[in-house]
Amino acid sequence: MDKDNNDKQYEATEQKLRKARQQGDLPRSTEVNVAMMYLGVWLALTFGAGFAAKSWLAMASRTMGSEPWPDSPVTGLAQPLWQSAAIAVIAMATVPLIAIILGLVVQRALVFSPQKLAIDFKRINPVKNAGQKFGKSGLVTFAISVSKAGFVGVGGWFLFSMLWNRMAGSMLGAGDIWVLGLPDLMGRVLIMAVAISAGFAVLDFLWKRFEHLQKNRMSRKEMEDEHKEVEGDPHMKAARRQKAVDLVSRQMLADVAKADVVIVNPTHYAVALEWKRGSGRAPVCLAKGTDDIAALIRQRARDHDVPIWSDPPSARAIHATVRIGEEIQREHFAAVAAAIRFAEKMRERARAGW
Known part of the structure; x- marks a missing residue:
């Protein structure tokens, strides 16, 4: 690998990168997708789960007799239940998906390449896969993952310490207060996850882009061949x-x-x-x-x-x-x-x- 990089002393041209993109070879960060997924879940929780929680509390109040049913108890219970559940499910399924797609668009990684669908036995080459996992790229990815896990653990511990008294008081108090406070608690957790993931997403994307440019560096012969292809063979x-x-x-x-x-x-x-x-x-x-x-x-x-x-x-x-x-x-x-x-x-x- 080092020998190949030494031979390829020229930076990739726009045409080389465009061809690589058409073949599905482009910098794509999974950390960006994870951060966008967390953001989508937080948005869905904010706008969907809060509405569902309030609806379920209203149904619980009617079930315990504190509020009258507008119709029969069965009809009045079933209709709001499935409506609020449907809103929550649709929000939790759709918003994160849209966020992930937006993340791919931001990375310019939303490309359909038929070549990626073809069977390529090089992808199951154990020697090559081992080199990728235990080489420089694999070590950097592993370091990012471990660092992210450490930050999540430390951040979760601080958040749990800050909210412990509030959680204990809510659970010992009225049930509706605890249920209404659950979306807020989950929202704080997700905000922390989004913040941490966003930081590591930037690092991971920069690394993936650097790695992509290094992989597509060109040798003198490749530069000459591309020049002939663009300008035309002199003969x-x-x-x-x-x-x-x-x-x-x-x-x-x-x-x-x-x-x-x-x-x-x-x-x-x-x-x-x-x-x-x-x-x-x-x-x-x-x-x-x-x-x-x-x-x-x-x-x-x-x-x-x-x-x-x-x-x-x-x-x-x-x-x-x-x-x-x-x-x-x-x-x-x-x-x-x-x-x-x-x-x-x-x-x-x-x-x-x-």
């Missing part, structure tokens, strides 16, 4: 770029057949231009290229009887300043006009059969 990027160039080149070469003239530097540059007479627009560049692409443009022009005009300075200038699909610039008008006149003469001769 794959080059292949995609070449494919795009080929696609553009094929479309560009297909447009050469529509050109009025191709202006060339006989060996290195070629520019194919189209001029729509009467459009009021300057000639447009349909294709351009150097070296091999220029040779393909010249060959395509010969195949479709497009006149080729040799003008090295103009070919270089238009290639450098005009993009495909754009009109030529004003400084090129004279040179291009000469090329188009040449092209028209060549077509006239071809039609005349010269």
Whole structure:
């Protein structure tokens, strides 16, 4: 484990943590869930059990004859009994569950991962499980649990000492006073449990997050692989770029057949231009290229009887300043006009059969 950590000298990237989260690997503190459960039980006890206790005391008073029943004794006893019991049960079951779910949401640990449902024999590996239980993580978890138990014991003893006289007086006095005081006593106990659990929940969550980040540290190779995955493999990027160039080149070469003239530097540059007479627009560049692409443009022009005009300075200038699909610039008008006149003469001769 230490050797792996030494090899993994880089902190986990956002992408690595996001993938781990999608796989269900994330920092999840059970102490946070326990603290939220105690909080939920306290809230349920405060709003549910108090109401139920008062209802049961009212029923007890009617049963002993101190208060009249509104209906028959059986009906009057059963209906309030199940109503108050239902409220108490629903509150005690629902509120803690909602609190636990909120605890998971706060931890960002509410994730459904199908991979966690699959059978993984590594989880039942006794050697690995023993290493987790008796390793650094297990020892820290054990220390937190023991410390928490100690705090609960000490806190419970102090609370019991403070409330002993009150409890004894309530039990020796009227029964309804003792029953009404029971929710308050349980509430104090739960408040103490919530306070202690909250403190250890913070410690446990910080430890689990630190452990999670350490476990997901990355080696140089992992960083390089992730960079390739995000940015793309250089070879794959080059292949995609070449494919795009080929696609553009094929479309560009297909447009050469529509050109009025191709202006060339006989060996290195070629520019194919189209001029729509009467459009009021300057000639447009349909294709351009150097070296091999220029040779393909010249060959395509010969195949479709497009006149080729040799003008090295103009070919270089238009290639450098005009993009495909754009009109030529004003400084090129004279040179291009000469090329188009040449092209028209060549077509006239071809039609005349010269």
